Amino acid sequence: MRSGWTDWFTEGVAVKRNDLLLTLLSALLLALSRLPLHLGWLVFFAWLPLLRVFERGRASSRDLLRMGFIMSVAYCAIVYYWLVYVNPGAILGVMLVYIFIYYLVFYGINRIYRTLPRWRWLGFLSILITFEYVQNFGETRFPWFNQGYSLADYGLLIQAADLIGVVGLSALIICVNLLLHQLWPSLPKWLGGRGGSGSEQLEAFGKKRLWYLAALLLIFGVWIGYGWHCQANLELERHEAGIHVLQPSIPQVLKWEPEQYEASLAVFRDLTLKAAADSARLVIWPEGAMIGDLDRVSQARRDLRAIVDTARVDVFTGFQHYVHDPAHPVGTRSYNAASLFQRNDFDNELYFKNILVPVGERMLWLHLFPMLWNVNLGQANWEFGTKLVTYESGGHTFSPSICYELAFPEIFHRMAMPRDTLNGGFAKCDYLANITNDAWFGNSYGLWLHAMMTRFRAVENRIQIYRSANTGISLVVDPKGRILAKTGLNEVTTITAPLYTTPRIPLIRKIHRYPFLFVALAAILALTARIRKPRGTP
Numbered sequence: 001m002r003s004g005w006t007d008w009f010t011e012g013v014a015v016k017r018n019d020l021l022l023t024l025l026s027a028l029l030l031a032l033s034r035l036p037l038h039l040g041w042l043v044f045f046a047w048l049p050l051l052r053v054f055e056r057g058r059a060s061s062r063d064l065l066r067m068g069f070i071m072s073v074a075y076c077a078i079v080y081y082w083l084v085y086v087n088p089g090a091i092l093g094v095m096l097v098y099i100f101i102y103y104l105v106f107y108g109i110n111r112i113y114r115t116l117p118r119w120r121w122l123g124f125l126s127i128l129i130t131f132e133y134v135q136n137f138g139e140t141r142f143p144w145f146n147q148g149y150s151l152a153d154y155g156l157l158i159q160a161a162d163l164i165g166v167v168g169l170s171a172l173i174i175c176v177n178l179l180l181h182q183l184w185p186s187l188p189k190w191l192g193g194r195g196g197s198g199s200e201q202l203e204a205f206g207k208k209r210l211w212y213l214a215a216l217l218l219i220f221g222v223w224i225g226y227g228w229h230c231q232a233n234l235e236l237e238r239h240e241a242g243i244h245v246l247q248p249s250i251p252q253v254l255k256w257e258p259e260q261y262e263a264s265l266a267v268f269r270d271l272t273l274k275a276a277a278d279s280a281r282l283v284i285w286p287e288g289a290m291i292g293d294l295d296r297v298s299q300a301r302r303d304l305r306a307i308v309d310t311a312r313v314d315v316f317t318g319f320q321h322y323v324h325d326p327a328h329p330v331g332t333r334s335y336n337a338a339s340l341f342q343r344n345d346f347d348n349e350l351y352f353k354n355i356l357v358p359v360g361e362r363m364l365w366l367h368l369f370p371m372l373w374n375v376n377l378g379q380a381n382w383e384f385g386t387k388l389v390t391y392e393s394g395g396h397t398f399s400p401s402i403c404y405e406l407a408f409p410e411i412f413h414r415m416a417m418p419r420d421t422l423n424g425g426f427a428k429c430d431y432l433a434n435i436t437n438d439a440w441f442g443n444s445y446g447l448w449l450h451a452m453m454t455r456f457r458a459v460e461n462r463i464q465i466y467r468s469a470n471t472g473i474s475l476v477v478d479p480k481g482r483i484l485a486k487t488g489l490n491e492v493t494t495i496t497a498p499l500y501t502t503p504r505i506p507l508i509r510k511i512h513r514y515p516f517l518f519v520a521l522a523a524i525l526a527l528t529a530r531i532r533k534p535r536g537t538p
Contacts, residue, residue, distance in 0.1 A: 019059060022049035023067040027074035033150040034079050036448045043150035047177040048184065054113045054124070055181075057534075064110055068103035072096075080144070082444035086360055093359075094142075105131050108526040114534040119525055125174050126522035133167055133515040136408055139365060140358050143407050144449070147173045152452040156227030158481055161459045162506035163226075165409055167515045172219060179216040183209055231480055234462070234502060241396050241499035242281035243431070245466050246271045247474040248289070249490045252439035255470070261291055267492065269307050275494045276311040281394040283494070285317035286470040287336070287403050287437040294319045294339070295350060304341060314342045314393045318402060318435045321350060329366075329373040336361065336382045338400050338435060340391040352385025353402040354411060361404075388415055396430040396499065398466075403436040406453050406467075409460055413509050416461035426505050432463055437470040443489055447473050455481040462504045479504075 029046035032039050050067075053059060059067065076095045083090040105127055112123030135143040148169030151157045161169060248267045254260045268285060275283045292300030300319070308315050321337035336353040356362040361382050363372045373381070388411075390399050399415035406412075417426040434454065438447045451473035458465045459481040467475045469487075476485040476497040484497035 019053045019056070019063065020066060020070055022053050023070045024074055025049040027071045028078070030147070030150075031075050031078035033147075034449065036445050038153055040150040040153050043147055043173050044176045045180065046147075047174065048181055051124070051177065051181045054109055054120070057110070057114050059106075059110055061107065064106045065099075065103045067106050068099050068101075071102045071106075072098040079449070080446075082441045082446035085442045085444065085446075086440045090360070097140075101131070108522070108529070111529040111534075112525050115529045115532040116525060121178050122521060123525045123529070124178065125171060126518045126525065128174055129167060129171055129515060129518040130522040132170055133519060136410065139362075141355070141408075142358065146170055149449070149452065149456065152455060155231065155455075155481055156224050158456060158459050159227035159230040160223055161456055162230070162462055162504075162508055165460055165508045165512060165515075166456050167409075168508075171518075172223060175219060176216065179212050179219075182212045183216070234480060234504070236479060236500040236502050239396065239430075239499040239501065241394055241430075242279050242496075243394075243396075243466055243499060244275035244278070244280040244283045244494045244496040245468045245474050245476060245485070245487075246275065246283055246285050246494050247469060247472060247487045247491060248286070249471045249492045250439070251471075252437075255288075255437075255439065256291065258291075264291070265303055269310075271492070271494050272307055272311050272313065272315065275496070276313050278494075278496070280311075280313050280494075280496070282314045282316065283311075284433050284435065284466055284468045285315060286468045286474075287318035287338070287435040288320065289317045289435075289470075290319040292319065293322050294341070295321055295337075295347075305346060308341055308343055308346070312343065314340060316340045316391070316393070316400065316433060316435075318437075321352070329370060330381075333383045334380065335385065336380070336402055338402060340393060342393070348391060349389050351389040351400050351402075352387075353382065353405065354385040354388070355405045355408055356382055356384060357404045388418070390418070390429060398431045398433050399429050400433045400435065402434070403438075406434050406436070406450065406457060409457065409508075410512055412457045412461055413512050416463045417505060417509050426509065428503065428505065429463065430501050431499055432457070432461070432465045434465055434467040435469075436467070438473075439471040447471070447489065451475055455483070460506060460508055462502050462506050464500050 026046055026049045029042045033043035033046060072095050076091060076098060080091060080094060083094060108127045109124050113120045116123065132143070132146050135141055135145060146166050148166035151169060158169065164171070246268070248264065248271065250264050250267065255264070268289065272283050290300050290304060292298050294301050294304060304315065316338065318336070318338040321335040323333040325331065325333050337350050339350045340348045342348070358364055361380050363375055363381060366372050388399060390397055401412065401415060412432070415429070416432055417428045419426055436450070438450055441447050447469070451467065451469065454465050454467050454475050454477045458477040458479060462479040464479055465477045472487050472489040472491060474487040474495060475483055476495060478484055478500045479502050485495040487493055487495055
């Protein structure tokens with residue numbers, strides 16, 4: 001006997017199987033465009049199958065739920081399978097959550113198509129952008145679904161991120177899909193009539209669709225033209241700053257073992273001395289590099305002091321920090337911390353990670369449900385940091401971020417270009433440092449997906465980023481998004497590159513909240529569509 005779940009999923013599938021296959025095709029195109037297969041161009045066609053489903057307007061609420069199921073399972077299984085390395089239940093949890101989210105997205109789009117057909121394009125665009133943008137907020141934030149990241153291989157196209165951000169790149173991608181959707185039905189007829197006269201070909205193609213074609217060519221013309229202009233004309237000043245990035249490649253299964261401490265310390269010492277011999281002034285170590293609280297009188301602190309004094313360099317590193325607090329549910333506040341350690345100042349201000357991985361680094365909503373402190377799924381339950389920090393080393397200023405924060409454009413804007421609260425102007429750092437431990441992802445392409453976000457943050461802020469990852473991928477990316485230096489996976493090495501700076505304050509820094517316009521538009525259209533009756537309904 002079939003289960004109720006099987007009955008629910010197969011009910012009516014014979015009638016709507018084509019729509020479900022089209023949904024699966026969109027999911028596969030979107031997923032493949034994100035992977036390190038150099039197929040990012042697929043994202044420009046990825047929504048065409050689903051657009052065909054919505055144009056038909058026949059999907060019921062159950063059909064939309066099935067579509068959400070297919071989209072979530074297919075996309076997450078391909079793009080985020082590596083979450084099983086972090087927590088075996090993580091991928092299942094993400095799939096379940098996004099089944100419901102995709103259902104809401106598809107329901108809103110379908111309703112607008114049926115009740116507000118003149119507004120269907122804006123509805124499609126605004127709801128998808130809302131889906132991406134709102135994932136930047138709240139304790140469950142997970143902004144890894146941005147379509148704009150599919151363009152990681154295309155340096156010309158990502159230059160526009162300094163105007164409109166990665167969300168704007170997603171909006172352009174959706175617009176291209178919408179225009180191609182309008183052009184697609186006419187292409188076979190037009191191509192089949194290439195031997196006719198100009199007027200016959202024009203009639204076959206359709207005058208209205210010529211406007212769509214012109215709009216498509218205009219988008220790519222301006223988009224590529226702006227990218228070329230930035231790469232050719234953005235002036236950068238070169239500095240021999242002596243900044244080195246260290247990649248120790250300590251296996252995750254050994255990293256936290258007490259008996260591994262001396263072996264890990266030897267790797268850090270040897271690589272730091274090697275960098276010092278290559279004229280390093282600052283060496284950046286990865287997230288959680290030192291086991292132990294460096295703010296206390298500890299062996300780890302003494303060992304780090306010895307390395308700094310011997311190598312005669314500054315060291316920026318991640319570590320764990322603990323504050324005893326009897327009023328805290330577990331008696332201690334724990335932080336994912338980082339700081340700069342210098343020979344003449346070993347007690348710089350500590351930076352505490354502001355944005356924590358949901359469940360992975362902190363259980364959700366502990367302030368609302370204190371009993372969740374007793375739930376242990378392997379998470380660290382770090383405390384949230386509440387401020388950003390700027391450091392100075394070798395005459396250059398930088399602001400740090402830790403791991404997951406790389407996925408959040410807004411915090412990077414505030415790190416790179418903090419706003420003066422008195423005059424409203426912006427003060428720009430010389431560069432940014434991102435430290436991470438992506439060893440959790442094994443040798444999967446999750447490391448590549450995370451690392452490539454560096455290119456977007458660099459362009460959005462027109463600032464150089466030095467990224468130190470425990471097992472890779474460590475990078476140095478300049479303000480144009482060019483990768484100046486890069487490590488391989490599990491490589492034990494250091495990399496360096498000259499520092500390039502520009503005083504340019506990108507437009508996106510001043511308007512970075514503009515996607516809320518899409519959120520407002522989506523809410524208005526969805527609410528109106530929910531109130532109005534579909535066409536043909538008495």
